[in-house]
Amino acid sequence: MTSERSRWRFEAIGTQWEIETDEPLDDDHQRQVTTVIEGFDKAWSRFRSDSLVADLARGANSVPLPADATAMLDAYAALSAATSAAVNPLIGEALAARGYDDSYSFTDRGAQPTLAEWQSSVSWHGGRLSVVPPATLDVGALGKGRLVDLIVDLLAEVRGGIVVDASGDLSVRGSRQRVALEHPFDPRRAIGVWEISDAALCASSINRRSWGNGLHHVLDARTGEPVQKVAATWAVASRAMVADGLATALFFDGGPRLARDWGVQWVRMFTDGQVQWSPGCDAELFRGR
Template identity: 35%
Template sequence: MHPSPGTGPASMPYSTAFPEALGTGIIINTSKPVGSELRAGLGRLIDTYESSLSRFRDDSILADMARAKRGGNFRFPEYCQGLFDLYDCLYLATGGALDPAVGADLARLGYGRDMTFRLSADAVDHLGRIKGRSTWGDDVERDGVILRTRGPVQLDFGALGKGYLVDLLADVLNRTDDAEGVGDYLIDAGGDMRIQAPGAVSIAMEDPDDLTRAVGVIRMTTGSLGASAPSRRKWTVPRGGDEEEGLMALHHILNAVDGMPVRRVKATWVVVGQEDRSGNQGQELGDPRDNRLAKLYPTALADGLSTALFLVGPNGLAERFPFACAGLDDSRHAVVSKGFPGAFFVG
């Protein structure tokens, strides 16, 4: 699809769409047209990214890892270095509750490559780290972009994956050979966004209980937004494998410790890299690596933190990473942090 005027914000009227990307689609709005050569390059990046990191593709590196009965050495593209660094940081920051090895739990709960949405027969005895499931920290050895395993490991990079691809796409737009480039842009990958705009862009905060409504609005000129909610990926299974015992509601945001869906949070929104009026893009904290990753991959960090907030409280995360956030708990009680560029509707 070629860029076309009139489909995005008034200041960024040209739209370039990749409808099948990551299962949610990616739309890039720009203030100037994206040329055919640049669009083709963006498309190739998306395809190679998915062929490496999608657990839903049978030809991906992740599929090879899951099939490797004796493990092995698996080399990923060089651009995955930052993704793996971010997972290292968030794995530690959440005490292992955010763990890409949760892919095995998702598969046992029915959200695997075949998408049966049925519990596997061995689910109860194997879910989570507490039941001996492989972990990122103990069963995957890293050497740059090479991952080494001793047996089959099912990884899922969904907690950061969309945001990380957005950052890679933004890097391509920022370094285009065209002297004027595409100008300002807004990249939207299913709600994970990176914005570089001449004026504030209004973004609706989707109601996790009614996808046709909004619970608030965010206004951003620059920076990255990550949003998480189980609303679009949820299903029910017979409790105890027997429909007579009733149905159990499941969704894709799991605590990797016990392998079960998180119940206490309904939705989160995280902003990273927004400029204040002085042009400052957020306070630098104690760990230089965390600050470097926040600058290089703001959308991936926002994406990952929006999931991490389902698992741990914001205070510990705020000691390591520069961000602002808002959330709704299971009672629909709203919480908004200092510096969050949005607000919930009253009433």
């Protein structure tokens, strides 16, 4: 991107965002973006007491079905099946138990395995979302990607190229973008670059949102323990929600198979430094990582 492009930077849902456009977004478009983010957060955030997720955790039998529930939870069903329930939307309480709670205490209270048969407790049909018995939903495996997609769709009428970057989850439309693949153990380095156009690239890494002795945000829902084998993942798809979900699934053995089924390119780096990538992947990976 050239320096002449307009960049709108702001903070939302606990992370930094940047939207690049050929011309500055007008006030109306900025208000629309803010409204979409607020609506999504009000439905899905487990960090705010007034969200629908919080209502369900407190014991509400059901809440009105949020607009994004079907797309996200249907995708979760596929991610869960591919990873033998390691990726699971009821992981919220397991994350809170390890210290990633609504007060950001980062106090580890031990591993808390998540119900593997989560679909017997979660229903998203008939215009209602229910969780019985009460539990804490967490859509972090793909929620940020979904929100990126919503904003890209909202700004479809904006002329020229656009990049929506939500700190690791980005979507590019009408232009090309070279993205460095940050080394998970040294943010000053990259293991490669990936040039994308009219696509989304999402990344996940154990060095982001990490605390304590080896604790980080990528848990195996079956055990409540942080993953140990994979250090970072990257996935490219036409939609950010798909790439985001696959970037999470790639921490587990079933991820590559699901990526093949969904037609998603990927790269992942193991904690021992080895790098693996999908057949036909067009990322440029450096030697001597």
